[in-house]
Amino acid sequence: MNNLSNRVSSALATIPDEHQSLALDNIHYLSKVKVDYILTVFIFATVKRSDVKAKPVMRRVTASSYNEARQQLIGDYVISFAGKVPFREVNHG
Known part of the structure; x- marks a missing residue:
């Protein structure tokens, strides 16, 4: 920028x-x-790595690429790609 x-x-x-x-x-x-x-919302089914009894939770991540989105979650979660949608900024004005 x-x-x-x-x-x-x-x-x-x-x-x-x-x-x-x-x-x-x-x-x-x-x-x-x-x-x-450039921005896309990636959706992942995630399970917390540290909790063996955790249930899958859908998480949304805004990023410019799949790899960038994956890197935001991979440290704390086991992830499975579920989809992506274009990012749209909401104008409240």
Whole structure:
């Protein structure tokens, strides 16, 4: 994200002041679209490793890849992939 900030700053330096607000809005929208496209909600059936009597629990993990999602759970749980859905940010405004 820092790289994006640097590119935004350098791009704004060449844009007249009266148009900078519009440019910022467009850049924010494009970066939001990019993040929404990348993130996915992965669903796993999980069993706690430390509890031999544990029952499976469905857990949802938001990540950019299956491996990233798996790494978030694999230390504490035995996992089984159950599905994935696109991540959608809820707008309450």
